[in-house]
Amino acid sequence: MPPKKKPNLDALYGSCRVPGTVAPCELKYSQRSCFELDDDTAAKLKSLSAAADSSFYMSHALYSDFTVLWLVDPRGKLWIALEEIVIENPTIVGSLETYPLPRSLDWRMFDMSRLGHPAIVKGQDARIGGELSYKPEASGGEWWLSNQSGRYGKGSDRTEDHLNQVAEIFRSRGINVVTFFYS
16 A cells, blocks of 8 residues: 655645744743644533533633634644733742733733744744634534734735635534634
8 A cells, every 4th residue: 555645734724934023932931721633632622612601601701702822833733722921920930820811901011921823833933823712602602713813824825725724624623613814
């Protein structure tokens, strides 16, 4: 039997891109919430959304009011993490706390740093990235997938087809997503 042909990752998800800007904290830290989407984590994500009830805010607050980031790394692996802030305690060497960043909070007003898409790959290159948000009020609830990443998701070399290919990763694991492409 001939060896299985490797997929053309550039065609599927776009070529690798080095982010134009990376905050020092994004080189040093990763989000505590970061995970690779695989069969196990997809099942956990599905159980979270299955428990969501649009009339019960607590059941969906975390993934409807906080920014959920996603990114495809150079190997074609899909990573998901909450956008988090970093608070370093200079009085305790090595003390670090990260917390999910609410969409409504302007983190620049406080003495804290934000862990965005580059933190998922320690500031290295990636193929495409964006945001994922859960809408429990949609019929049966649905995940909205966008390419809303200024450093990995937008630009003339990112296409709607690249985003649709990412959507297929979610769908192949039983997670229904609706895509929103921003050019």
